[in-house]
Amino acid sequence: MRCPLCHVLIALTLLCNVLLLYYSWHLQFRALGRQAPLPALAPGITVIVREFRAFEHGLAELNRSFLRxxxxxxxxxxxxxxxxxxxxxxxxxxxxxxxxxxxxxxRPESHIHSRLVALVPDGTALNPPDLLDRMAQKLRDAPPSIRIMAAAAGPDLRCLHLNVSTRQWTAEYRPAVASEPCGAVSGTAVLMLRSRDLFELPFPLARPLQAALFIQAALRGWGVQIAEGVSFPRTPLPATDHGRWKSEQAERQEEAATMRALGVRLVRGLDGGERWFGCSKETQRCFGTVVGETPEYLYEGRWTPPCCLRALRATAHHVIKVLERNGVRYWLEGGSLLGAARHGDIIPWDYDVDLGIYLEDIVLCAELRGAQGGSLVDAEGFVWERAVEGDFFRVQYSQSNHLHVDLWPFYPRDGVMTRDSWTGHPQDVEFPESFLQPLQTIAFAGGTAQAPNRHLELLRMKFGEKSIEEPEYPNSALLSMRGR
Known part of the structure; x- marks a missing residue:
């Protein structure tokens, strides 16, 4: 009678041990599966000095001023x-x-353990000692939409409106009106924000610091507020002419690298000036080979980079000038004609310009004759060549940058314009020559160009009845504006 009881007790003991082991393993597994949270941030302010030049700075004096x-x-x-x-x-x-x-x-979060962080430019002094505390109080009292407090470090600050368009790759500044919060400030500033907000930014300490910070804040809808009555004394640095020159050179390089990282290709300033950070005649274009008529930037929710549109306009103007000078009959074709009808410009997401020409007029143009046997670089650096994809011509922006205008040779046959090489695009269709007799002049890409008469009728014939009123990406089967 004792043996069965012993067996039961042993079995129960083993079962309890197994359950205990499973429970311990389960707790450990869950702990490993959880991401360790950031440590709790303590009250206080961490001062970060990012804007300084290693070759000429005042870090020692700044350090003494703040710690004193x-x-x-x-x-x-x-x-x-x-x-x-x-x-x-x-x-x-x-x-x-x-x-x-x-x-x-x-990473900043490994070094910052305070709830607030102040970004202080070189040459700044902490006098009187309560300036940072006053900024902190104003940040705490500000509406939730205000994530950055700015105090002047030198001349007074000016409140700016900042519009950042990821779709158009642009950042545009203008003076802010009284009814709207600041999106940025002009002038050198001490900036204060919550440390966790700084940690959220993908480029928290990119240079130039203020421009990079304000662009990232604008994309998140964060407001900026000027701390009225708070101003830090500051000695501008570098102090020497040579140091300032080196600093300006370095800042231009830093700004270009940061804008490219942020996806900004064009910055419009308060004075109406434009700063470009994309491709040029000396560089490759901003996107690679186009597959299925759908450039890679469309998949990212962006349209054609503005530097590319600028290059396309310049190439189109140049080609039109050459064709008109030589008496070559041409007209806007395909999507370029569609863009002229809708916008008077290139379609904002297009990646080339299309022109039709009369095949028999090729002999009139030295550039086209030269391109028949290979390629020709003209006096302004544009490259004329015969396209490898078919029986047509291509004019590239430069030898490095292959943004281009395609020239499609047509000829009349029984009153219908046709050509010997077709690409398979839906709009590649024959059409009556009467659309070209006569040609008309319409606005295009900041200038004018020749276009078919009754061009709206021709566009509906090529692209469909609602093609002008209902824009669509070039290959809606791959990517549609309507999300199909």
Missing amino acids: SRPSLRLLIASDVLPYPPVPGLSVLKLHPSPEQPSSAS
Whole structure:
């Protein structure tokens, strides 16, 4: 009688042990599966100095000024490389990863443990000592939409409106009206924000710091507020002519790299000036080979980069000028004619320009004759060549940048315009020569161009009845504006 009871007790003991082991394993598995949260941030302010030049700076004096006023303040120098010559007593956040250090060493969240962070430019002094506290109070009292508090570090700041369009690759500044919050400020500023907001940004300490920060904030709908009555004394640095020249050169390179990283190709300033950060005659275009008539940028929810549209317009104007000078009959074809009808310009998501020409007029143009046997680079650097895809001509923006205008040779047969090479596009159809007799002049790409008469009728014949009123991407089977 004892053996069966012993067996039962042993079995129950084993079962309990198995259950205990499973429970312990389950708890450990869940703990491993959870991502470790960021440590709780403590009250206080971390000061970060990012905008300085290693070759001429005032970091030692800035450090003394801030720590003299606030001995408990934590001050970090954020730099891609260690400042040289070294400045004793500085804590450096080296932003460029080093192979001998963990990846976390170059991330701000590994060094910032306070709830607030102040981004301070070189040459700034903390006088009086409560300036940062006053900024912090104003940030706490601000509406939830205000994520950045700005205080002047030198001349007064000006509130700006900033519109950033990812679809059009542009950032545009204008003076803000009284009824709207700032999207940015002009002038050198001390900026304060919550540390967790800084950690959210993909490029938290990119340079130029203010421009990069405001563009990323605008994309998130964050407002900026000027801290009225708060102004930091500052000595502009670098102080020497040579240092300022080197700083300006470096800032231009930094701005170009940062704008490209942020997906901005054009910045329009307050003065109406434009700064371009995309392709040029000396570089390749901003996108690769187009597959299925659908450029890669359309899949990213963007339209043609503005630098590419600028190059296409310049190439179109040049080709039109050459054709007209030589008496070659031409007209806007395909999507370019459609763009002229809708916008008086290139379609905002198009990637080339199409012109039709009379086949018999090729002999009138030296550039076209030269392109028949290979390629010809004209006096302005445009490349004329015979296309490898078919029996037509192509004019490229430059030898490096292959944004182009395609020239399609047509000839009349029994009153119908036809050609010997077709691409298979739905709009590649024959049409009556009467549309070209006579040609008309219409607005296109900032100038004028020749186009078929009754062009709206021709477009509906080529693209469909609602093609003008209902825009669509070139290959709606791959990607549609309507999300089909």
